[in-house]
Amino acid sequence: MITPDPEAGPPAPQPPPEGFRDLPSVDRLLSDERVAGLFPAHGRGSVAALARTVLDEYREAIAATGVRPATPLAPVIETLLARAAEVFRPRLVRVVNATGVIIHTNLGRAPLSAAATAAAQRVAAGYSNLEFDLERGERGSRFAHLDDRLCRITGAEAGVAVNNNASALLLALSALCRDREVIISRGQLVEIGGGFRIPDVMRQSGADLVEVGTTNRTYIEDYARAITDRTAAILRVHTSNFRVVGFVEETPLAALAALARERGLRFIDDLGSGALLDTRDFGLQAEPMIEDSVRAGADVVLASGDKLLGGPQAGIAVGRREAIEAMRRHPLARAVRAGRMTIAALSATLDHYARGEAVDAIPVWRMIAADPDLLGRRARRWSRACGAHAVAAAGQSTVGGGSLPGEELPTTVCAVDPPDGDATAFSAALRAALPPIVARISDGRVLLDPRTVDPSEDRHVEITLATLCGVTPPSGEAAAGR
Ligand SMILES: *Cc1c(COP(=O)(O)O)cnc(C)c1O
Numbered sequence: 001m002i003t004p005d006p007e008a009g010p011p012a013p014q015p016p017p018e019g020f021r022d023l024p025s026v027d028r029l030l031s032d033e034r035v036a037g038l039f040p041a042h043g044r045g046s047v048a049a050l051a052r053t054v055l056d057e058y059r060e061a062i063a064a065t066g067v068r069p070a071t072p073l074a075p076v077i078e079t080l081l082a083r084a085a086e087v088f089r090p091r092l093v094r095v096v097n098a099t100g101v102i103i104h105t106n107l108g109r110a111p112l113s114a115a116a117t118a119a120a121q122r123v124a125a126g127y128s129n130l131e132f133d134l135e136r137g138e139r140g141s142r143f144a145h146l147d148d149r150l151c152r153i154t155g156a157e158a159g160v161a162v163n164n165n166a167s168a169l170l171l172a173l174s175a176l177c178r179d180r181e182v183i184i185s186r187g188q189l190v191e192i193g194g195g196f197r198i199p200d201v202m203r204q205s206g207a208d209l210v211e212v213g214t215t216n217r218t219y220i221e222d223y224a225r226a227i228t229d230r231t232a233a234i235l236r237v238h239t240s241n242f243r244v245v246g247f248v249e250e251t252p253l254a255a256l257a258a259l260a261r262e263r264g265l266r267f268i269d270d271l272g273s274g275a276l277l278d279t280r281d282f283g284l285q286a287e288p289m290i291e292d293s294v295r296a297g298a299d300v301v302l303a304s305g306d307k308l309l310g311g312p313q314a315g316i317a318v319g320r321r322e323a324i325e326a327m328r329r330h331p332l333a334r335a336v337r338a339g340r341m342t343i344a345a346l347s348a349t350l351d352h353y354a355r356g357e358a359v360d361a362i363p364v365w366r367m368i369a370a371d372p373d374l375l376g377r378r379a380r381r382w383s384r385a386c387g388a389h390a391v392a393a394a395g396q397s398t399v400g401g402g403s404l405p406g407e408e409l410p411t412t413v414c415a416v417d418p419p420d421g422d423a424t425a426f427s428a429a430l431r432a433a434l435p436p437i438v439a440r441i442s443d444g445r446v447l448l449d450p451r452t453v454d455p456s457e458d459r460h461v462e463i464t465l466a467t468l469c470g471v472t473p474p475s476g477e478a479a480a481g482r
Helices: 017-022 024-031 044-066 072-088 114-125 142-153 165-177 197-206 218-226 253-262 290-296 320-327 332-334 342-353 361-366 371-387 423-433 455-468 475-479
Strands: 158-163 181-185 192-194 208-212 232-235 264-271 302-303 314-317 388-399 410-418 440-442 447-450
Touching: 017 440, 024 044, 024 072, 044 197, 072 423, 114 342, 142 158, 142 290, 142 314, 158 165, 158 320, 158 440, 165 181, 165 264, 165 302, 165 314, 165 320, 165 332, 181 192, 181 197, 197 208, 197 342, 197 361, 208 218, 218 253, 232 253, 253 264, 253 290, 253 314, 290 314, 302 320, 320 332, 361 475, 371 388, 371 410, 371 455, 423 440, 423 447, 423 455
Parallel strands: 181 208, 181 232, 232 264, 264 302
Antiparallel strands: 158 314, 302 314, 388 410, 410 447, 440 447
C-alpha cells in the first residue's frame, strides 16, 4: 500500500474519476532514465509489469483516501525504484554460516569441494555426454557415470543416484515392494524433518507397512514372526536425528540381512547420513557406514548425497545389481533422476574418497576435523574486531543435518555483547550484510563459530562485526598478519 503525502491536499470524500489523470502513464515511467536503467538486468516487460502494479496501488490509495499527490511523477518513480530493488533482488544467495552447525539443512546442507564445484560448472556451461556413449557414438545412460565409482567405494555390485534420499527410498519401495508387505520396526517409523515421515512414504509407494516390535526394543523374532507370503522386504531406517537411550534393543544389521536372505526377501537399509568415513576417527559416536551395510548383505542401501557424504543434493542407492536395475527401470526413476550438475559434482566428490583425500578436500569433513587451535585463533581475531563488545569463549559445534544427534565438537566462538544489548537486532543486522551472516543467540549474546565459516570469508565477518560494533574495521594487512 502506498500512502499519499498528507500535505498534498485536503481529503475529498468522493474523488473525481478525472483525478487519476494526474498519475503518469506507464510509458512516461519507463522513459525515465533511472527506470530504463533497470531494463538490461531485469527486462523491459518485467519493469513495465511492476510499473503497472505500482500505478494500480496509487489509484487504489487515491480512491480510498481521496488524497491526490500534488506532483505524482517523482514519488511514483521513487516508489517504483524502491519496489524494483526489493522485487528483483536475487532470492537464493550465498550466506556465511557462523552457526557452527556443519550440515545445516536450512542453509543448504553440505558445501561442495572446489573440484566438485568446478566439475558441476564445467558441465553446466556446455554440452556433455550425459546420455551419450562417446566410444560407440550412440545413446548412452546417465546412470553409467556413477555406477563404477559407487561400486568401487562401497563394494556394492551396482549403484544409482537420484534427486535425493527421500526419492531414493520412494523409488526403492515402489520398484521392489509395491502391493506387498514391508516389515519395519516401530522404533524406526520416524519423521526425518520437514514433515517427511517414513510411514507416509511407504503408503505413497503402494507398499503395505507391517510394524513390529516396540519403540525401544525390536528383536529378530519379531521380524521373523511377521513374514507372510505377501512380504517383499525388511526395511531398516537409521534413526538419524534422535537417539533413544536406556532400555533399547535394535536388531543387528547382519541378523536382518541373514533373515531376509533365508526367507527370500529383500533387505533395504536407509542410512540417511551416508558416512563413507568412520566418524569415530574424529572423536564422534559411530555413524553407520554404507560399506558396512553392503558387506552385511543389504540388497539396497540408501543415503543422502549432501549429508556426511559432503556432496550435492542427491539420493544414492547401492546394492545388488538386480535390485538396482529394477529401480532404474521403474517409471518413477525418470521423475526423480539426477541432473548433469548433480552427477558431475557427486562424481568429483566420490573421487576424493577414492583418492583418500576426503578429509582435506571435502568441506564437511574438513570442518569436522578442524584444528581447535586454529578455530581459537580465528575466534579471537573476530572478537578483537568487535573491540570491547566481544570475547572468545569455549563453545560447541554440531554436525547437524540428521546425523549424530546430541554429538558436539568443542570449538571457540566469538561471543558478542551487542553495544545496545539487543542480540536479536544485532543478529538481524548480521543477516542484512552482503553476503548475509547467520549466527546463533545464546543467553543474550550473539555467538559466531568459525568452524563452519570458510577462512576466505573471515575478512567479511571481521569487517561486518567491527562496523556493527562501531569499531574502525581492521585494516587488510593488520588482519592478515595476525
Ligand atoms: C535425511 C534422511 C532422509 C532424507 O534424505 P534427503 O536426501 O533429505 O531426501 C531419508 N532417510 C533418512 C534415514 C535420513 O536421515
